[in-house]
Amino acid sequence: MAQDQSTSTGPDLIQGIALADLPDGGKLVGRCGDDQVLLVRRGAEVFAVSATCTHYGGPLVDGLVADDTVRCPWHHACFDLRTGEALRTPAFNPLACWAVEQRDGRIFVGEKLKRTARKPRPGSSGQVPEKIVIMGGGAAGFAAAEMLRREQFQGSIVMLSDDQSPPVDRPNLSKDYLAGKAPEDWIPLRGEKFYAKNNIELRLNTEAVHVDARSRQVVLADGGRIPYDRLLLATGAEPVRLSVPGAEKPHVRMLRSFADCKEIIARAAAARHAVVLGASFIGLEVAASLRARAIDVHVVAPEKRPMERILGPQMGDFIRALHEEHGVVFHLEQTLSSIEGGTVRLSGGSTLAADLVVAGIGVRPRTGLAEKAGLVVDRGVAVDAFLETSGPGIFAAGDIARWPDPLSGENIRVEHWVVAERQGQAAALNMLGHREKFVAVPFFWSQHYDVPINYVGHAERWDEIAVEGDVAARDCLLRFKRAGRMLAAASIFRDVESLEAEVAMERAVPI
Structure with missing residues (x-):
């Protein structure tokens, strides 16, 4: 959650500081008028950029300088110290930069530099496409569209989403927003004006039913066809649905979309007892958020220890103890048998009161369109190091993509928000012919109280x-x-x- 960084502190950088006060590799926060500015020294050079990350306001002075970049300590966004550009998500907006002068053994920060449009990078191979279609309105789809325009791509971009909302900051839906600690205007990744200003045709509530790879067209449910030169499949994952008696009742919810989150919040207003199904990161974040609303929360999950498969036994025991400190009751090595009115019955025979049930029992990649198009699918859509599928001109990114991980040497598929954003950016570059391998190390964060x-x-x-x-x-x-x-x-x-x-x-x- 962003913090208020408006109070200017530190030395007046317009008046200057001694060069000796900033050792090689050092960082220092000072002020230029009302702005907080981060100074970073790299050998003989000194850079001056905004002091806070443009994602959630993380203090960059507490981050890491690597080569000519600075990385945010909170969520690992990465910025170019020379240009301020956001090189890696989850940040998209650049940092402001200031002119720096060294004289008489002192460092002086001058005027804020005017930002200029980024020049398209050289070295693209093949014919530049004219029409790009992005299937999916989540992290990967948005990041791809944003990067295409950042790269000065002048052709048409059509984004197809079966959601009713423009791309949103989905991690917040199970964290601060669900807990009532974040305003609604934080949730959209960009306002509606962004799409019009950047000539991105965003079609919401739109279902695609087929990819005609031979004619290079996407076929819509209403019979319409959209031609493409390059296509990005970023259809994401869908929640595994409950199949027990009573699962269709209105107080039984899942959390994937903005609308889902709003419905859970509305029902939480009158709920006293909630049952969360699944001890995944999403399930436990939901549990923490509902506890912030003073609702009694019980977590039902089949495993012996929360998150052990991902984080190991020590961290799993810690996470359980942390939630129990906040009043969460666990029912592990159990599953749900049925939902009967305001109660749920567990596989062990016991019952729990439940005004609200939130199911977080996993997701599955939405690979149906890829399969129908004849693309290679292997526990996800198979892509190469450039995120291109077996179909020429068709790329995939995000939850559906299984790619060759250079670190482990294995083909992996990862359901992380930041991975999807970074893959969307990489796919955008490769759709433009830049042939850049996707080598980013996966990252995610989770918040529990x-x-x-x-x-x-x-x-x-x-x-x-x-x-x-x-x-x-x-x-x-x-x-x-x-x-x-x-x-x-x-x-x-x-x-x-x-x-x-x-x-x-x-x-x-x-x-």
Whole structure:
């Protein structure tokens, strides 16, 4: 959640500071008028940029400088120190930059630099497309459209979404917004004017039923056809639906869309007892958000320990204890048998009061259109290192894409928001012919009450968890290793170490 950074503190950088006060590799926050400015020294050069991340306002002085970039400690956005450009999501907006002058052993910050439109990068191969269609209105689809226009692509962009809302900041739906701590205007990734201003044709409530790869057309449910030169499949995942008696009752909800979240909030206003099905990150974030609304929450899940498959036993025990400290009651190694009025019956035979039931029992990738189009599908849509499918000119990104991970050497599919955004950006560049491999290290964050958990990398299997610090004390970094090689790291309040682990994994990737 963004914090108020409006109070200007630190030295007056217009009046200057001694060069010796900023050692090589050092960071310092000062003020230029009403603006907070971050100074970063890299050898003989000094850069001056906005002090806070443009995503949620994270303090960049607490982040990591790597090469000529600065990375946010909260959610790993990355910015170019020379231009301010947001190089990696979840930030899209650039940082402001200021002129810097060195004289007489002092550093002076001058005027704020005027931002100029980015020049298209050279080196594209093949014919530049004229018509690009993006199927999906989530993280990957939005990021692709935004990057296409950032790259000065002048052709047509049509975004097709079966949702009723423009692309939204979905992670917030289970976190601050559901908890009642974030305003509604935080939720859209961009306002409606953004699409018109950038000539992006966003078609909501639109269902596509077929991809005609031979004629390069998308066929809509109403019979309409949309031609494309390049196509991005970013159809995401859909929740696994409950199949027990009573699952159709109106107080039984799932959380995927903005409308879903609003419905849960509306029902939570009168609810006293909630049952959350599933001890996944989403399920437990929902549990925490409902507790923030003073609702009694019971969590029902088939596993012995929450999140053990992803985070291991120590972190799983910690997460359970954290939620129990806040009043959540767990019913593990159980499933739901039926929903009967205002109660639910568990597989063990017991019953629980439930004015509200929220099911978070998993999602499955929406690969139906890819299968019908004859694309290779293997537990997701198979793509190459450039995110191109087996169909020429057809790319895939986000929850549906299974890509070759250079770190593990395996083909993986990841259902993380930031991964989807970064893949959307990479797919956009490759649709324009830039041939840039997708090598970003996966990242996600989760929020449980006042405890954030950051996770970088991807470890489906490991043979060692190296623990640094104290998990129970909420000060730790866990490295997940296989054959001595770090594949992922999870952390609590070890932001810089998390960023350092991310950089280490990036640099371990063979070029």
